[in-house]
Amino acid sequence: MDYVNLSLSGTSTVNKSDLFKEITASYTRHGWKLISVLLKPQTRGELEHFLEVPVKESAVDALWFSRPSSESREAWELRLLAENQYALFETFELDEPEDEREAARIEMEARLREKVFGGQRERLSS
Numbered sequence: 368m369d370y371v372n373l374s375l376s377g378t379s380t381v382n383k384s385d386l387f388k389e390i391t392a393s394y395t396r397h398g399w400k401l402i403s404v405l406l407k408p409q410t411r412g413e414l415e416h417f418l419e420v421p422v423k424e425s426a427v428d429a430l431w432f433s434r435p436s437s438e439s440r441e442a443w444e445l446r447l448l449a450e451n452q453y454a455l456f457e458t459f460e461l462d463e464p465e466d467e468r469e470a471a472r473i474e475m476e477a478r479l480r481e482k483v484f485g486g487q488r489e490r491l492s493s
Contacts, residue, residue: 383413399432427483445475
């Protein structure tokens with residue numbers, strides 16, 4: 368898995384719905400498809416009317432995107448829903464079993480939470 372990281376520091380001045388629209392539009396322009404989202408309970412309330420994909424409650428707000436990749440592979444990216452760009456990226460063989468893909472995605476979600484919270488205890492109500 369590769370990291371794409373510019374910074375996690377700083378305060379948010381953009382609301383989550385505007386940020387959601389901006390990020391999904393940018394990814395769509397580059398051939399990505401929104402597959403599902405991870406949302407804190409308070410963010411879910413703000414974005415409910417935009418969501419046409421499965422939602423999983425999480426301690427962090429993040430978006431799962433997918434698109435075809437080179438050499439008969441499929442690319443997946445887990446993008447933090449924040450102004451500061453941060454994402455985890457993985458590619459899968461087209462014939463890779465779904466249980467192995469799901470295990471890798473769960474690991475990516477854990478790594479994202481670890482990056483956001485560091486050594487702090489994560490909280491769903493953060």
